[in-house]
Amino acid sequence: xxxxxxxIAFVALLLPLATVAQFxxxxxxxxLELSGYLIGFYxxxxxxxxxxxxxxxxxxxFDLDDARFxxxxxxxxxxxxxxxxxxxxxxxxxxxxxxxxxxxLTEAHINYVNPYVNIEAGxxxxxxxxxxxxxxxxxPFLARSTVATGTxxxxxxxxxxxxxxxxxxxxxxxAGICSGDGELILAGVTDPNGKPEYFGRVEISSxxxxxxxxxxxxxxxxxxxxxxxxxxxxKTQFTGAGxxxxxxxxxxxxxxxxxxxxxxxxxxxxxxGFSAQFEMDWSNNYAAPGTPLAEQLLQYNTKYxxxxxxxxxxxxxSKKLRSAISARYDEMNPSDLAxxxxxxxxxxxxxxxxxxxxxxxxxxxxxxxxxxHYALRLKEPDTNMKWKEDELRAGFxxxx
Numbered sequence: 001x002x003x004x005x006x007x008i009a010f011v012a013l014l015l016p017l018a019t020v021a022q023f024x025x026x027x028x029x030x031x032l033e034l035s036g037y038l039i040g041f042y043x044x045x046x047x048x049x050x051x052x053x054x055x056x057x058x059x060x061x062f063d064l065d066d067a068r069f070x071x072x073x074x075x076x077x078x079x080x081x082x083x084x085x086x087x088x089x090x091x092x093x094x095x096x097x098x099x100x101x102x103x104x105l106t107e108a109h110i111n112y113v114n115p116y117v118n119i120e121a122g123x124x125x126x127x128x129x130x131x132x133x134x135x136x137x138x139x140p141f142l143a144r145s146t147v148a149t150g151t152x153x154x155x156x157x158x159x160x161x162x163x164x165x166x167x168x169x170x171x172x173x174x175a176g177i178c179s180g181d182g183e184l185i186l187a188g189v190t191d192p193n194g195k196p197e198y199f200g201r202v203e204i205s206s207x208x209x210x211x212x213x214x215x216x217x218x219x220x221x222x223x224x225x226x227x228x229x230x231x232x233x234x235k236t237q238f239t240g241a242g243x244x245x246x247x248x249x250x251x252x253x254x255x256x257x258x259x260x261x262x263x264x265x266x267x268x269x270x271x272x273g274f275s276a277q278f279e280m281d282w283s284n285n286y287a288a289p290g291t292p293l294a295e296q297l298l299q300y301n302t303k304y305x306x307x308x309x310x311x312x313x314x315x316x317x318s319k320k321l322r323s324a325i326s327a328r329y330d331e332m333n334p335s336d337l338a339x340x341x342x343x344x345x346x347x348x349x350x351x352x353x354x355x356x357x358x359x360x361x362x363x364x365x366x367x368x369x370x371x372x373h374y375a376l377r378l379k380e381p382d383t384n385m386k387w388k389e390d391e392l393r394a395g396f397x398x399x400x
Contacts, residue, residue, distance in 0.1 A: 022400070029076040037137055039066040041371070041395025048386050059389065064088050066136060068106065080111040097187040100240070100254065101150050105186055120176075121160040123186070127174040127201040128153065128229045130211070130266050131279050131311060138212035140315060140358040142373040142393040145330035147281055147309040151240060152334070153231065153262055154182020154254055159196070169208040174201040180233040182254060191235045191255070203227035213277060214317045214324050214360075215270040222271040231262040236288070253307075253334070258288040262308075275315045282308030297337070306336045309352075324360040329353075352387050353378040369397040 022035040045059040067087040074080050084107035092102040109122025125133060131148040132155045148155075161176025179185045180197030203209075205225035233255065240254035264281035286304040287294035297303060309332035317324040332352040354375050361370040373393040377386045 031074045033072040033074075034070070035072075035400060036069040037066060037397065037399040038064070038068075039136060039142070039395065039397050040064045041142055041373075041393045044392040045389045048389055051386075051389060065142070065395075070107070078113045080113060082107045082109060082111075084108075093187075098184060098189060100154060100183040103156075103183040103186055106156065117162050117164050119160070119162055123156060123158045124161075125156050126154065126178065126199055126231075127161070127163070127176075128199060128231055128262070129155075129264055129279065129281055130227065130268065130277070134211050134213065137397060137399055138210075138214065140214060140324050140326040140360050140371070141328065141356060142358070142371050142395060143356075143375065143391070145309075145311045145328065145356075146332040146352050146354060147279075147311060147330060150183070152254065152307060152332070153281070153283070154180075154184075157182050157197070158185050161199075170205050172201075172203050175199070180235060180255065181239065184239055189239065191237055191239075193234070193236045195234050197231060197233035199229070199231040201227065201229035209268070213268075213275060213313070213326075214315050215273050215275045216317050216319075216324075218273050218317070218319060219270055220272070222269065224270075225268045227266045229264050232260070234259045256285050256287060256293065257291050258293070259286040260284070261286075273317045273319070275317075277313040278311070280308070280310035282306055300337055302337075307332075307334050309333055322362045324358075324362075326358040326360075328356045328358075330356070351380055353380075354388075367399055371395055371397055 022033055024034075025032045040063065042062050043060065047059065065088060068084055069087070070082070070084040072080065072082050084105075086104050086106055089102045089104040092099065093104050096102065105123065107124060109120055109124040112119045127133065129148050131145055132150070132153075136142075157178035157180070159176055159178025161174055161178075163172065163174045165172045177196045177198055179190065180195065181189055181191060203225060204227070205223065207221075207223055209223060209225045235255045236257055238253060238256055260283055262281065262283040264279065266277070266279040268277045269275060284304050284306055287297055294303075297305060309330060311328060311330035313326065313328040315324060315326040330353070334352070354377055356373065356375045358374075359372045362368075363370055371394070373391075375391040377388045377390055379385055380387055
């Protein structure tokens with residue numbers, strides 16, 4: 001009861017500040033911007049038949065998912081910096097520092113912007129997977145799709161990259177190098193071989209495309225974007241929640257003892273309040289010779305296994321109703337060898353499928369949004385059972 005009372009009091013405290021937006025300080029040559037956002041919700045997760053976690057954790061509870069504070073600096077001459085921290089993840093990180101999804105530091109990097117090629121260095125979000133790159137604020141959902149949660153590929157890392165736009169920002173190109181250990185680099189987790197990860201992305205759009213999923217501008221001219229990205233690393237140890245000892249224990253594995261090639265394609269569209277997104281991301285995982293995983297893969301007459309998935313999303317925004325509705329289907333396969341083996345090479349395995357619906361009400365023009373999110377887990381074809389519990393979330397999003 002005390003937790004609920006604090007939660008309500010916290011929301012009530014924010015309401016008088018609803019007209020406050022981003023703070024900017026400048027002396028003419030240099031400027032500093034302070035901003036952030038809060039996301040909190042109540043979640044209801046009903047138990048289901050065959051639930052392996054029944055009784056081991058709380059199903060229904062209040063949660064402060066994000067309490068982010070962002071600082072951006074702009075220095076005359078093209079130098080920029082950004083630091084962002086999520087205070088809601090601090091305790092979770094202290095308790096479990098090897099959980100890559102609960103690292104409080106989300107941005108800490110500098111940028112040098114010039115007419116030739118831009119440079120970014122530090123700890124930053126990698127230019128891979130638009131559903132991972134987008135912030136939570138411009139998304140209508142209160143949770144990311146399974147493929148983009150950061151458990152199958154890292155969403156952030158320490159490194160450096162160059163990027164450049166062409167044709168009035170219609171074409172954007174990114175290329176860089178990072179540790180390959182992802183968010184775990186902040187917990188001191190490093191691979192003994194010291195080899196980095198390489199990444200790149202190219203996207204083309206009909207006009208400048210913002211990182212947002214709703215057409216809140218009600219565009220009179222259709223806006224479309226297509227993109228492709230790739231990543232490569234060569235590691236000597238497994239990272240992630242999965243054990244990775246065999247092809248049957250590869251759920252939530254980020255890196256393996258061997259080479260990993262991850263690639264993706266995506267497309268997006270906006271027009272007159274309607275918008276849609278499509279994304280597909282896959283990884284080919286080549287086990288190092290002589291390892292237990294390599295021996296397991298030889299039984300399938302292959303040198304690698306695949307993991308990945310895709311999502312399809314549709315949205316509509318009504319300025320008159322100050323509301324948005326969204327529907328998203330996503331499917332994730334942790335390993336194509338984890339299910340019944342198919343000699344024809346058909347991509348089988350565990351199919352983690354979810355149909356998610358969302359409703360947003362924009363209580364104020366830019367600051368306060370009420371969000372409702374329902375995730376319906378679909379049954380696996382082989383077992384005819386849900387792979388996870390359904391989830392209803394209802395909460396608020398406040399930006400400042």
